[in-house]
Amino acid sequence: MPHHHPAPDGTLLDETRRHLFARCGVGVGAMALGALLAGEGRGAGEGGDGLSGLPGLPGLPHFIPKAKRVIHLFMAGGPSQLDLFDHKPELSRRDGQPIPASFTDGKRFAFMNESHRTDLLGSKRSFRQCGESGMWIGDLLPHLGRIADRLCFVRSCSTDLFNHAPAKLFMNTGTGRFGHPSVGSWVTYGLGSESTDLPGFVVLQSGPRGPRGGAVLWGSGMLPSAYQGVPLRNRGEPILNLSSPEGVTSARQRGIVDAVGRLNRQRLAVTGDGEIATRIAAYEMAFRMQSSAPDLVDLRSESADTLALYGIADPLESTFARNCLLARRLVERGVRYVQLWHTNWDHHGGPSENLETHLPEVCGQVDRASAGLVLDLARRGLLDDTIVVWGGEFGRTPMGEKRESTGRNHHIDAFTMWFAGGGFKPGCVHGTTDDFGFSAVDGGVHVRDIHATLLHLLGIDHQRLAVRFQGLDERLTGVKPARVIGEILA
């Protein structure tokens, strides 16, 4: 179907506005406005201590949720599950032999060019069994190995698309086409955000380059743009235009926002247009963001112990580890959905992307920090109701590629992701793949199932979180079957 830019059916916009009014306490009437100005607006049922954050939908959550928020560690490029999580001795034994045709007949792969080959490539990594679950984990992820019993591994994930940008979209929006809301937007749209001074859906990036696909990966599609991911930046201002113009003090800026508010209120009285009330509230939030966001990224209050837990050597340096710590600080401040993007996992075997040198490098960047995040959330009591997701847009082939050095192609039939906290079963190892790790032989899980499960833990029935757009009920899980993966829930 065609995908139009966010211009949902009017009913959707109106409903959203109604909720904004109803739930932010910024109704059009003089009384509601009076409450707003006196700072007595009621927020999303969270109490009356000033303005609330972004409103969610009435009637949500659909049932009592296990989790309240999500931190998604997106390993952009497609980590090699066969060198990290899916231990295949048989693959190593048959290293260099052609893969039996029965595996590849009728399949298509990315990069069907001279580099494509059909010889099996055994992993050069050593694996050991970790924790009570006995999960096999490769030697490049020692820190994750140590906390294996806190994690829930799914080795049988599959997806539909094998090029980077469409596959990332698919993992994030449930479709490879543009114009659809990302998981973070859906969740924030459904549940709102508790944060009064930060956006409900925040995006952080690290690694040598941005993820392929750019801003559409955290776009809100046909949902209102208030629900799109707001990229927090590593350098300079964490949010664009967060600093007042040069020479303008906070008091002076406050004076501007006050005067704008006073004039806007006068106009509201003349026109009766509720949009003006929303704008007044937006200026208040903007002003609070100006003071709260810098505090968010100032890590001086974190102990040396905490910095060490994440492996942060220099708190000013922009790294995945620093972003993990920021993610914790964001969810502490009520942000609903945090997504971290880390590049580059695309190990084809080219000069700057091989399994010998570059895979260990990127593992070194994320291993300690990912484990540190889980441990830090746990010791602060946040892990119980915070979901951590770790994975890429697809996995990599059991066959090697014919390039300068060793690498693997994109693979969509089986790859590993792990989850932690928020109702996922700790120490769980789900799904088995065949001897080469080519396909799942039991416990197969599709991206749609993962989406359904995430929503389920957040108290959302994936069938019922829908918006009417262009005549269709748009859902994260689309129209094809999706199921909540009960086997991996605590």
Add this chain to the structure above:
Amino acid sequence: MAGWLLALCLRSEPAVAESPSAGHRAPSYSRDVLPILAANCFACHGFDPHARQAGLRLDEPVAAAALLESGHAAIVPGNVAASGLVARIGSVDAGEVMPPPESGKRLSDSDKRLLADWIAAGAPYEPHWAFTAPIPAPPPEVAGIGHPIDRFLVAALADSGLEPAAPAPPETLLRRVSLDLTGLPPTAPELDGFLAAHGADPEKAWEETVDRLLASPHYGERQARLWLDQARYADSNGYSIDAPREIWRWRDWVVDAYNRDLPFDRFTIHQLAGDLLPNATDEERIATGFHRNTQINEEGGIDKEQFRIDAVFDRVATTGSVWLGLSIGCAQCHDHKFDPVSQVDYYRLFAFFNNQADAKLKVTDPRVDITRLTADRDAARAEVYAYVEARAESLTAWEAGLNDDAKKLLDAERSKALATPTADRSADQRRILFHAGLGANDQEFRRLNERYLDLQAKVSGGPTTLVLAELPTPRQTTRFIQGDFTRPAEDVAPGTPAILPALEVAGTPPNRLDLARWLVAAANPLTRRVLVNRAWQQFFGLGLVETDADFGLMGTPPSHPLLLDWLALEVERQGWSLKRLHRLIVTSRAYRQSSRVSPLQAEHDPRNRLFARQARLRLDAELVRDVALVASGLFSPGFGGPPVYPPIPAGATAVGQVKRDWPTSTGPNRHRRGLYTFLYRASPPPSLAVFDAPDGYQSCTRRGRSNTPLQALTLLNDLAFVECAEALAAVVASDGSAVAFRRCTGRNPDPEELAVLAPLDSRDAARVLLNLDETVTRE
């Protein structure tokens, strides 16, 4: 389909605001029944045979009344008790009830009652309104009202208890119509002139103003932007690499077409098939850039055919929503679930767009003075040659020190230069050798060399623009199973959807030109309606058909069907002139109403489906910028040409895979209209994106209007707006805050408003004014 055209009923119902089933009229199929069936039943009991359950089809009368395997019929016209449908929707058994609980759909009691009433009345079907010809009904007679649009609207208000709103104040009117037609706010002299003329003769003043604005070259700029949205225009290739592209010449063509009021039928033909016109001119070929605004994937290792086909899919979907107002793209993978568009229909349309080469056309840019550019190039070349000449000895020394390994690293051109005896070398050979050696770290050389290369590229290259060109031998189109290009099925010939009037051409298979002509042919029931509806949406914020890109069964029915049809026929009577259409709309009283929401309206018609008032609309992203530029006096009114680079926050272009340069414009290009800002798809300009400017990834026929804290941060702190505030502060300082207020809002402030501004210094006052809701809103 012809089989169900049996119960043709003329639609004469008045417009319905909020409750389609209100009142005690007999249920109408189109108005009352279809929306319920479409939303709840057609997914499994509709047009798509693959999705159909139990062999039951409810979208046409013969099948709906046929005996099913169960021995019952879903619908027995006139007999509620015998109708299986009524039993199933009323069942309390979870295994029986329809729609099934797991579908997440549920019928309300009033839905159920309505379906039963309709069956009791004989279950009369009607053809879907949008697929039948517009009805030529004259505007109703309404005492004291002359304008045809007002006659339709006021007649429809009769039952509602609402009255048309009072006219808006003249200041508001001038700002509204100036922004709607040209995208620019009125200047102080324009305001003064209009107020004086309005005092003398309001009607005459209005007509003269409308005509002045329609004749302004800024009219084309404003109207073109809305067309660019639909065309998914951007200045880069999209996907992950998102390299810059040149297609701004097409953008300028569109601006010019609106300004010269190219009739929309011809406009359509040029956009879709200008290259196929007999003896096509360059201008006609430039117009075909419309469908070159698709993305191009430059990632390594991709299957190029896959992305060529993706672009064709995009062209089919875009053509469907822009001209036909149909979500044709749904039929890419399967028969349409709701609309009578089969997958074969889809690939018949696909075939029209499957036959093009992606071509570039070299164009002349009237703004470039080629003589001067050549002279500049010659001067730069002489300078860099002289620089190298003066260092001939160093060059010789460098050459002497080269070992064989280092020589191997030189490219072919340089190896050849090295092999040429020193005395025989050209100046350019010396330059490239210098470049390979000493020049690499010589800042001054690099500066001179790059300047020369840049000018050389401009002289020899010149601007190009992307166009369509037809392949000499057509590609064979097939249906793709599940829309997967690796799974071709049977061959398909070009053609149009069976539900719509046939495309008839003599002899050869039809081509894009035939398709374009078919879209604007008198027999096509959709294109004119879609066109006038988008115009209505533009001037009222909401279409007569709210789902402007879905006139199918799942779309909302028109609020004023006879007005919609009258306008559709009128635009054709007026020779498809868009200026006349816009003039017609903005001269209505409806357009000139106040946008104030009265309590009565808030209660009875909160969404303004009856148009008994105007709408307060937050300005489109580009206009937010334009208004600030004009109000502050920084506005640089240049037309056309390559896109420009106004200041944006540092690092804003670093979000995509490839960090893009942003050579911030200086001089007049720094303060051009938002229309001319360079648009990268992967890293769109933040101050436009934050105000809902489309990103060019797919056709956008209607923008969202969000209202967020990030917008507040942009207006408060973004460098481009701070520059405007500085300039406006000078106005406050010299002329006072009342003058600056009027520049921003188009009206004089009242005493309470002035009192808020009074304690502020000029800079603060200017910042406050640029941040007002009213400044970024058209009332």
